[in-house]
């Protein structure tokens with residue numbers, strides 16, 4: 001198959017009206033390198049110039065108007081700062097006053113009394129006369145204007161572009177010139193006919209014309225729909241091909257045995273019955289690991305849904321097949337917690353569990369590295385220290401990464417290289433990701449969901465209290481502690497001002513101490529300025545129940561598991577985002593006791609903050625909270641997605657276009673299933689497009 005370079009790949013300087021200087025600016029300021037880039041530089045809105053308004057119809061309610069009439073007078077009046085050019089325009093129904101405060105002399109020369117103009121601008125009233133200041137003016141001849149009504153595109157521009165006479169207007173002109181040059185055959189269709197007809201989409205060429213210069217609103221909407229679909233479809237196709245490639249071609253270790261370690265643990269050591277969700281996910285993982293392909297699975301579990309046990313049992317499968325595992329956590333506290341719980345759960349199973357972190361002593365480190373390299377260690381838990389180059393495994397079969405958001409893709413990839421055949425990878429995240437995000441940002445991974453909590457858990461009761469209710473809140477905490485429970489009191493961490501945070505925390509600590517002077521109320525404190533050992537020791541005292549209150553910044557946010565804690569008080573709760581609040585709340589309600597989360601705030605709150613607190617008080621479901629969070633903040637702000645680049649859609653918005661995303665995913669997957677080489681006649685257009693512009697690297701390796 002040959003691919004002729006398309007006219008659309010021509011450098012932008014070849015377009016009439018561009019030239020080297022402008023081309024340089026377009027490249028630097030707007031990333032427009034080719035004709036195609038210019039076509040895909042979309043207007044962000046249109047000014048409606050499809051209507052002509054009669055002057056006598058202008059009211060105080062009217063906004064932008066377009067009027068056609070004759071100038072009947074034109075004069076400069078006033079002095080100094082009040083100096084202005086005033087014109088009267090008559091359209092046969094009334095008089096419109098036009099005023100300019102700048103460019104007066106030049107305008108006075110270029111406008112002419114007695115000639116006809118099309119005038120556009122924001123209407124106002126001055127002494128009962130409708131008026132427009134600084135209107136757009138265009139001289140028109142009789143009869144022409146009515147044929148020339150349109151929606152004018154407005155393009156995003158930068159100050160630099162405007163300063164060099166390349167503002168939105170000029171870009172519109174260039175785009176217009178380009179579209180005049182192009183014919184339907186220059187803009188090849190890239191979507192198969194079946195897709196076009198299923199979703200009632202207009203052709204690509206037509207879509208480009210209509211998105212820039214629609215004759216009416218419907219034309220614009222049709223174009224928008226078509227081009228949004230294309231964006232989502234192509235991105236889903238690329239992600240789908242990555243998955244397909246992995247499923248079809250990657251070589252994976254085959255773990256087909258469930259042996260003594262797993263069975264002994266499952267039959268005699270598992271302290272509880274697995275939930276349905278845990279069983280289902282384990283089945284998915286077993287299937288992946290036995291398939292002969294490398295597993296790359298994202299496990300999303302709501303807080304407290306019991307991911308650790310799933311991780312543990314997966315590692316036992318690896319062990320039964322003669323392979324080592326590593327379990328990587330984002331913080332030292334968590335790594336240690338995993339280590340403690342794995343060691344305790346596996347105490348009767350013949351496997352060796354060790355921990356390696358930044359604070360392991362040199363001697364310990366040396367010994368662990370040696371034991372890892374010669375295969376004596378079955379499960380190595382730890383922090384980032386695990387991916388350092390000097391950590392060599394004899395046979396790493398499974399790498400588990402806890403908390404997706406804090407590890408970059410590159411760090412994950414480092415793990416893959418730690419065995420001749422890449423180990424299976426299980427990424428666990430405790431902050432549910434809305435489905436739309438999962439489909440786009442993590443669409444290359446397979447994923448499992450754990451949306452069921454272990455039985456016997458009572459939903460956490462969440463309330464919002466104002467600062468003035470603090471004494472009652474503290475009394476409540478006291479009463480819970482008297483019942484033998486423990487409480488967290490959390491202070492926000494605003495990164496811009498670490499010093500202020502620290503001061504707040506210390507002040508808070510003193511206040512808490514003052515509230516609980518009597519014996520029996522002991523306090524632990526954990527914050528970012530403490531050394532690891534100190535943090536660990538304080539945490540340990542709380543875990544053991546030696547202290548009843550844990551005062552902390554958000555360092556304890558993820559993963560901490562103290563089932564006896566039943567109250568979570570969050571100070572200045574308005575300063576936290578929804579996922580963080582949900583994570584924090586997840587630290588209570590982990591035992592069988594009734595638990596409470598109190599969101600304490602000052603009295604005056606922003607509308608957004610109120611909304612967040614309302615959501616927190618109304619649901620315990622992390623998946624619902626994640627959806628709401630996405631709605632409120634938009635995808636650009638969701639942690640971990642910005643750098644992925646995959647969400648940088650030009651037109652589509654994964655929140656508003658959720659349904660379209662599902663449809664695009666469905667049809668992309670259908671094509672991959674039916675015709676992975678894109679060799680069927682109907683898919684040739686897609687193949688040509690992918691080879692020419694997008695996804696080349698991804699796709700060409702498959703074919």
Ligand SMILES: Nc1ncnc2c1ncn2[C@@H]1O[C@H](COP(=O)(O)OP(=O)(O)OP(=O)(O)O)[C@@H](O)[C@H]1O
Nearest residue numbers: 272273274275303304305306307308430454559586
């Ligand atoms: N099937 C089950 N039945 C009863 N208890 C369970 C079950 N599975 C896990 N647990 C217990 O629930 C608690 C939470 O489990 P785990 O720490 O694995 O949760 P998690 O999913 O990692 O939560 P988070 O992300 O909030 O830390 C633990 O005390 C664990 O022992």
